[in-house]
Amino acid sequence: MPFATIADSNPIKLCVVIVGLPARGKSFISQKIVRYLSWLSIPTKSFNCSTNLEQILKESGTNADDLFRSNYASDGEILNKTRDITLEQILDWFGNVAACGVAIYDGINATKVERDRLNKTLQNHGINTVFLEAYCDDESIIETNITDIDSTSPEYSKFESLQDTINSVSNKIQFYSKAYQTLTTEDEGDLSFIKLINFSSQIILNHIDSYLKSRIVYYIMNLHVKNRYIWLSRHGESQYNLEGKIGGDASLSERGVKYSYKLVELVNKYIPNHDKLEVWTSTLKRTQQTAKFLPYPQKQWKALDELDAGSCDGLTYEEIAEKYPDDFKARDDNKFEYRYPGGESYRDVITRLEPIIMALENQENVLVITHQAVLRCIYAYFMNVHQEESPWMSIPLHTLIRLEIKAYGTQVTRIKADIPAVSTYKERGTSKLGESSNGTNIMSGSVISGITDKVVI
């Protein structure tokens, strides 16, 4: 039996139907929800209406400009077809891929009639619905959104200038605005909905009647669009690292201590406003020793402790392969779900990291000094790395990692301390560790749109 986590406490089919005019931040919110819920192991997928619309326009040889210059008709053939296809994709996904989970219907869903129809069809298929409206009448937010769309949305990459994007988006806004009906409790009080007004300065919640819905609301409340940095580092090289042992509570090696001195320099040089920095460590010695010389407020979190290797704690991978060959193989086969006897799996680590992620969404100027597996999980959240890949990412020692978090993506910069360290990276199917991590390791991970990974120094 798989172990239950938050994802399983109330397994339901839920469709989050996005509502909102163009440039209201709909895709930002959809993407964030997909990333967060997927990270928590809840099957989640976004279905984008405008991608489908583009395809239909192409196939029918219709010019988008012509469509958007016409009058909006809720039952117009092209829009109807777009909606049908999106809905079919969702029903198909629930029917054939995800027995439970969250589908996001990312579209305009402009009118009461359309929403009512959608709600009823989903209900008939045993799918719960919550409407999520991104309502915005603050022109400055809309302008910022258009600029963001221009620089990040593949849909607008064909335009050469920002002005072209502005014109195109404005046409669309005009087209949909004429028909658009905002969600109100007076008119659609029977629907379960979340209405975000001007990002989330005001939120109206109507019939939020399940745990999963409340969790989505909680997450959205904690989102910010402000660009900011989060800083990450593994502890310095430890005695156990030198001996190839996992787990334990060893002290730093001589080179590890060097890194702890060097880290002060790196922070001074690379972290702007470091006078306001806060340093988070785990409760284990090696992270606290690494933070020792940093003259900033420090917090120790149990949730940042390394993945608990249970009965394998203190062993080398070779010893594990010898003593527990079945476990060794099982872990290689499914590293995300595998739980050390009496210890933890990556999935377990994510469960306990969730409050840290929520706190990080509210923070800037934090340096998190923690452990390989924990950093993989934090990194996976910010970089949207799939759970099959995340336990295999190589995150080298003696490297300060900068996450630049922007509305539509995260950019990673690695700052190497130039202090040699052993590699603690074990490839699948072997019990040997990699070469020295000084300059040779690559932090892998799926690079999605708007997310890049670069190395400095």
Added chain:
Amino acid sequence: MPFATIADSNPIKLCVVIVGLPARGKSFISQKIVRYLSWLSIPTKSFNCSTNLEQILKESGTNADDLFRSNYASDGEILNKTRDITLEQILDWFGNVAACGVAIYDGINATKVERDRLNKTLQNHGINTVFLEAYCDDESIIETNITDIDSTSPEYSKFESLQDTINSVSNKIQFYSKAYQTLTTEDEGDLSFIKLINFSSQIILNHIDSYLKSRIVYYIMNLHVKNRYIWLSRHGESQYNLEGKIGGDASLSERGVKYSYKLVELVNKYIPNHDKLEVWTSTLKRTQQTAKFLPYPQKQWKALDELDAGSCDGLTYEEIAEKYPDDFKARDDNKFEYRYPGGESYRDVITRLEPIIMALENQENVLVITHQAVLRCIYAYFMNVHQEESPWMSIPLHTLIRLEIKAYGTQVTRIKADIPAVSTYKERGTSKLGESSNGTNIMSGSVISGITDKVVI
């Protein structure tokens, strides 16, 4: 350095100012917030205006009926004095008791002028504010609330009949209604507020600008007033229990196996609607073996695993006292905060249990089969047991515990299986375990208003 938990991620002084006419469920919400945040180790205290009002009326020899028959005057002497005293109590608490934490100003706070004044004063003292309005125009909810008040509120215990309570509350409602101004974004858009409409069927959030506030909202969203049962049990007696050892992953003893059979009977006999029961266990053998014969859907939660005794895992208390005398004493001195080397503290367990509590707030008909320390933490939440006492509660083996959760309190019933078991209860200052738990142990804990503990069989 104390270890950081969710409570410390953004330590602030926050005052939750309750707004609402009488019988709107204000005290229910205040009490729940106090209980939840205190359980999470966030210093939280509710300051009740009507208690202060009663005192002032008494001192000034004024009859309450006379006051409530007069016309409401925002600046009336008695109400002004009541507000001043409540505010002083809060400022005093932040000044002298809690450097950070949450004060709840539980009052009517009927008018814009009063709220504006309060907001400014709190702000001047460096205290964040969020207003929490319980708005209700559903007469059936109000009637239920009055009945609840009659049976649970000490303020109304002096009345002999429900009708007397109804008359008294109705007078108060009339008195405040004339002046009452509900919170709207149009009129008080600058305030940070949560407006609950008809319990929480609709919620309006305005400027929820901190993690702690979002957490309070999330918690409120998950509250239900429906009366329901939660069922708890420790695993059956284990081999380790027999040997006096802590931790480990031992199997059940012979008597433990007997309990697992007996549990089926108890469930059949005592749990109504047991055909819809769900059973939650930890990932450890002894809980799963205890649940083995229960023919209901089962979920295994890592979060329900026993407190991790780290390097003391598998030892007896005598061995711990001998091998680690300092640790043994430190644990007795502060059992809630003490963390076993490489293991956990009660505080750590509460942090990982939080999602379970949130799931339980959304559930009924669950039987949770888990471990002594974990049960203490779950029990402490539902029974509002202070964290200094909760690690010392005795929760006997081979006993099915029924929590009857009502709006204004939880009632406990213990159903003994009549199968002998060792005691696993260690008193402070000794390494010896208690007598056999068959019929001798008492589940202690502070019995607060509306909460009782009774034993059947």
